[in-house]
Amino acid sequence: MDILKLKIRDIQNLIKRKELSYMELIKEVFKRIEENKDLNAFISLFEEKAIKKAKECDKEFSEMKEVPNLLFGIPIAVKDNIAYAQERLTCASKILKDFVSPYSATAVERLEEKRAIIVGKTNLDEFAMGSSNEFSYFGPCLNPINREYVPGGSSGGSASAVGANIVPVALGSDTGGSVRQPAAFCGVCGLKPTYGRVSRFGLVAFASSLDVIGVFSKYVEDCALVLQTISGYDERDSTSANYPVPNYLPLKSNLEELKVGISKDFFFEEMDTSLIKIYEDFFKLLAKNGVRLYEVSLPTMKYGIYAYHLIATCEASSNLARYDGIRYGLNMEAKDIDEFYKKIRSEGFGKEVKRRIVLGTYGLSKGYYEEYYGIGVKARKIISQDFQRAFERVDIILAPPSPTLPFKLGEKLKDPIKMYLSDILTVPISLAGLPALSIPLKYKIDNFPISIQIIGKPFCEKEILDFAYGIEQL
């Protein structure tokens, strides 16, 4: 039996029946990591620490009748742009390659309070900028379904690790689709919560007004479990929402209860025709299962990608200004301060990051601000209003998470515009700050599962999870 293919609840049942120990579970994780080394899913591993913690969990559990909570002793992987105290926080960048964080992100802290075990930090596109995980200082990460393909990005490592059954769950971050798109590419669940639902404290900022910590899992229930733990107000993040967190568990299918929106506006010309066919079939299947589908109009979706790149690059240029090599990070010899800045930032950042810094700096400069950042903000508002109007008629909206199937390594590397278009179906949701979950369906093309993106109203993660649970049962 492959224990790492199991639901967390079932793993804990094995533990309860003494058929498995937390130590055996952790050992299995590191065995899987070793077997899948070629995926390059991890940047840092904490084997010694993890084993020590598993031992403690076993010892404590031996004196208990019940598992104290479902995450107790459960291995988790964390994207390497989320801080874990006393460990490296590289963001897959040369500029932070040896940086050790003195603190943990709130999300990580909350997981550790439940005694979940952080086994390692996963690979990503440098500073979460990319859609293929090819822009990593530590080399690309591979897709476990077919190693010639990219796992998607930027949270490629977390998606790959869950997809390869290395860990049951992993944290990622989603700014414009960085959880949902790689989840779709690797055939796992990927949830981007509502902006503000999960504290950003400890998540290295890329575009602060869009960044959200998200969850990867194989099962909807595991996703709900992690979300339950990491959600909620945090006084260290002023943008975190002081809004009650409902009980996500137990899940209960709401397929027949909700009004479900679908929209032509998500089916762009660029989309593969084979994909369109599958989604048509899927919608028919839903209807057959009693789901009430409504066509909604979202005419401004096509502007999302432009607005997103205006806003995200501007914010990125600002957020990355702190990496100057002075207080931490890369260090080099220079004759004066100007040369020092130039050397550190030229050497320390990769090509894609520099491209976005330059674009963002331009977008914020005097005389261009209104034309670029200003326009981006206006478009963002209109897109949000579009969603608001649609959500007056329906409870959730379904859309494909990606306009294409996973692509091969190197395929889009030379063409940044093509790469940017990978996010065309996820960025509008990010701009509106809405929650969305990407979940694999039973359809496959070339072995790659096809996924659907379930979009909800703000803070309606419960409805999304229940709906996804319903789909999972189909």
Place this chain on the structure above:
Amino acid sequence: MELNNYEIIIGLEIHCQLKTKSKLFCSCPAEFEREPNINVCPVCLGFPGTLPVLNKRAIELALKLALALNCEINRKSSFARKHYFYPDLPKGYQITQYKEPLAYNGYLLIDNKKIRIRRVHLEEDSGKLIHTPKETLIDFNRAGVPLVEIVTEPDFRSPKEVTSFIEKLRTILIYLDISDADMEKGNLRCEPNISLRYNNLSSERREIKNLNSIKNVYQALEYEIEYQKNLLEKGERIERATLLWNEKERRTEIMRAKEEEEDYRYFPEPDLPSLIIDEEEILKIKEEIKELPEERKNRLIREYNLKEEFAEIIIKDKYLCDYYEDLMKLVKDKNLATNWLINEVLRVLNEKKIKINEFPLKITELATFLNLLSENKIPRGKVKEKFYQLAEKKIKIEDILKTTEIKQEKGSFTQITFSDIEKVIEEVLAQEKEVVEKYKKGKKGVIGYLIGEVVKKLEGKVDPREIREEIIKILEKD
């Protein structure tokens, strides 16, 4: 050619450190004069993944100031990022307020002239570079300390108006207890911008930085006026620039020319939600503002029958004012005590270059002394001598008490009080207007006649030297 028809236009930008316990966006203590890099944390050092959390107390203090400056409060204000690269700026940007400041549209009266306040906003301070011959070190203790920035309209027409404004603002800051407002220590930093208009010509405004005293502000502005005047006279253009004041050589020098001006790429701070201030909050702050200098001045005049000119002097220093009011509660002859404080105590402070809180005589001690004086228990001729001995800590008040007891027995001292002397002098001066005129025109010798008249009226009971001093003081003041 003499330039008569020119106009001076000055505006001010003032930064003032707020007296909060912790920094503006993290919980580090806001004390920065400590061992370097003691009061720092991942947030104020700009570590990856950290976020700012606004200090509520800083908002309250800034609101206090804004209300004292008659500003309108923005019910919704917001923060912005101001970008530039400098090693003392940890995040590569400063969190400040840009499009929606905390408060706007205020004013401050100086000598009955309204100086309009364009805006008052909150921002964070930077760290500090320490240059040694071998290397440059950075101290981040100051990074993130709350600052309030006050921007005036270009309403000043002379350097004197500017310095009066700064002095008045300082008094307010100290009264509100929101800042130490010490320019030398950098708690209060003034950056004036100045341009001249001459006939059809006008210079572009030049901003002066690095002014760490009111004297420097005055001198730098005087220098700039002369400099710009000379160039305009020659018909030369003066372009916008940022200047540094070179204190040693007493001249301004260009730090950045117009074309080198930085583009700060302001944009809304996404890590902080808008700051909403409601009516209740404003009312609460208004209650906290006990009494502003202007109000206190009027009250002092009313309550203690204080002359306006004296009140003006006393209110400039809050602590002196506190000392004065406490003293008033303890003395029998309030007029005497007032005069004594203004004349003698202030003289000692000036001579010794000390503040009232460093004055060696405690309020109770001075009150005892003044009460003895008003009861004429100190021999007239020895009053000042005794006072200075007290102020120098050469004798104690107990020593005087002992000797007065003896003298009291003998009953050999004058019965005239200090305010009597003043009253008589004023009478004499009013009678002898012609003689007073002569004195003012330079015939200082006539003072002997005036002294004689006063002595006569007092029937020779007061030391003429004391009378001379008093007369000179009154005449020279006019």
